[in-house]
Amino acid sequence: MDDKTIIARRVAREMKSGQLVNLGIGLPTTVARYLPTGIEVFFQSENGIIGMAPVPAEGLENDSLSDAGGSPIGAVAGAAAFDSCTSFGLIRGGHLDVTVLGGLQVDEQGRLANWMVPGRMVPGMGGAMDLVSGARRVIVAMTHTAKGEAKILPRCTLPLTSVRRVDLLVTELAVIEPTAQGLLLRETAPGVSVDQVLAATAARLIVPDQVGVMALAA
Amino acid sequence: MDDKTIIARRVAREMKSGQLVNLGIGLPTTVARYLPTGIEVFFQSENGIIGMAPVPAEGLENDSLSDAGGSPIGAVAGAAAFDSCTSFGLIRGGHLDVTVLGGLQVDEQGRLANWMVPGRMVPGMGGAMDLVSGARRVIVAMTHTAKGEAKILPRCTLPLTSVRRVDLLVTELAVIEPTAQGLLLRETAPGVSVDQVLAATAARLIVPDQVGVMALAA
Amino acid sequence: MNKAISAAAAAERIADGAVIMIGGFMGVGSPHRLIEELVRQKRAGLTIIANDSARPGVGIGKLIDARAVRRLIATHIGTNPETQRQMIAGELAVDLVPQGTLAERIRAAGHGLGGVLTPTGVGTIAAEGKQTLEVDGRAFLLEKPLAADVALIGCHRADYNGNLDYSLTARNFNPLMAMAAGLVIAEPDAVVPVGVIPPDAVVTPHVLVDLFVQGDHRHG
């Protein structure tokens, strides 16, 4: 199982039936594939819909229906479409239960940087700043390191997406919960030791007596 | 012709085809009856509709369709319904061409008081403060005096509805245009002299060489 | 998740002293059965946020008649002499708010905004106690968000999930209030299967609605 699949399968286990969930473009989008049986959530896409679904078959795409990346989607029965103000009112107003976002860095205070690398990559924040500021629960889904460099740092070197502390960080090595006291190591991936996680992490991790083993959705 | 009819018929002549118009409850509402032939305006009601019309016949009322006073109305083909934020967005955002409102007092700076008499009558401002602040053109339609007391005063003694200068004041005696220099007497009613207007007005009026005679819509 | 509930059971979820937003404009679009249940259950000490208190015996006027209301935040009470009587007698506190400002304050709460700047009310009594800010040379009042414990929403249809649509001027404050309260209870004219309200016609998405009142059945 590759790193991204591990991450997506672990994140999928965080979902609870009835929740409104926004999945970022890329890795987070794949979380939808691994929802545990019996868990039914509603997917919001910030370009203006609740009830996003895959297009059921090729040829059934609609020019007026896409996800936030511009790719064609479908919609469930009972979907709702709305304008961008309402979409972000849902996000900022605390009506979005969970957002899953990719990350470039997370710091010891649990703050995320995920929208630009000054001088090299400036895609823009899109909806990320609103999502991190406003969602009830923010889950960061990212690889633990990038080309051997730590991404979990004492302090982000990249511009922050929000000063709000995220709620959970899931990597292919570990599940980490940012708390007021610092980054708490909750789980390690199957076959990964606490020392391996510590070695791959530049930030200080709080290691409790009991560290669980990541359970992955099928 | 009674005083209120004179006022309504004169105000009706201010309307231009294609305008979006909001008429206040009471006297202003009656302006709709006297629109000159060929003039077609759209009526907004601030409770959430553009395209207000009279109910065409008794028995055709709809429980979900009323004016801002709660009375049943009809709707023209091409009407649009919307929530209260959109309704006042139209008003405050400068999309409403004309509002016609009743008045208790108007002062020399052209400021209107029309929503309360402290200790005696406190109905609330409803939409009046937004209408006066936001409409492109504010027309006050009111009797020139109340029980012999002047209502056009050097300074309002009642709480202001807005500090914005209204655009036109129509009474049964005169048409007065508030300007940066003061209240300009534009027209007198048929058979009414300038001196009669001045006698009924406590505020200073600017009387130009030419004062017209009010033309009334049929 | 079954959101359908009787009006009586829905009203039981609301405590004495609760802060309640109630949709409607002069009774049009108000959730009449829920209002009647609050009266029947003798709820007291309520704070009501609404456009108006309609008339005695009509809509929110029934709560006023029943003396269930301690504080009313509204834009207009001129049509209800009983509201005015209770206010003058000191039995009912009334906060008057310009209508567009009330709408924006409720929306701000529902949309997670810290407030909005409006020109409405600058230099008038409505500015008292509020911060006046100058932006690019123009004066505005800073109006703060207004939230509630409960919102009671009158609507046209609810689908089984709780998606709502509205009819004509019965829409008014309802969709704004549905975003601004902890507990949102809708009272539809009719309940329909999921999918009957098309996505573009849904005004209040189901995720905002906690409960909706079941209809009276007239099937043969």
Add this chain to the structure above:
Amino acid sequence: MNKAISAAAAAERIADGAVIMIGGFMGVGSPHRLIEELVRQKRAGLTIIANDSARPGVGIGKLIDARAVRRLIATHIGTNPETQRQMIAGELAVDLVPQGTLAERIRAAGHGLGGVLTPTGVGTIAAEGKQTLEVDGRAFLLEKPLAADVALIGCHRADYNGNLDYSLTARNFNPLMAMAAGLVIAEPDAVVPVGVIPPDAVVTPHVLVDLFVQGDHRHG
């Protein structure tokens, strides 16, 4: 008042250097014929306010390709390498704005508000040059209204008066922009008689729309 116009004649109303809002999200819901006419007519020096610049050859990306744009106010340009190239080369100024903030700023202009307070961006680069206000112990950025000379609106249907409706996620910024510009030009998929769009389905009332682009006729 006949609001119907050809795409070419509509585009002629727009001057070089104009500030133009263009609806759409990654091209979905954008007024494609109007964009193409601006390119064909070699409009230059434009300021574009939009969610994104889509991709090269798609939607607003065509204006970028044609170097018609001097300044872009958007939330995201990551999908258009040509936008990034022009930005890095100093040929194009890009202001990046959080998406919810862009929506509220446009709405504020259209609704006559002096601004809104949002928690989004507090303590980040997005706060630079902005006033941070504390309201009831929480920090917010004061975000100012954003208006335009022209708004180009993609929509599903326009009736003869100019009432508009939208389809699914093609709605996005379009109805907000239709309130925030001096000249509003809609490009519907179809034009229908007055009354075909029911009052509850009208999203943009006709009074906001100055012109709409006529359809291509396919009648036999």
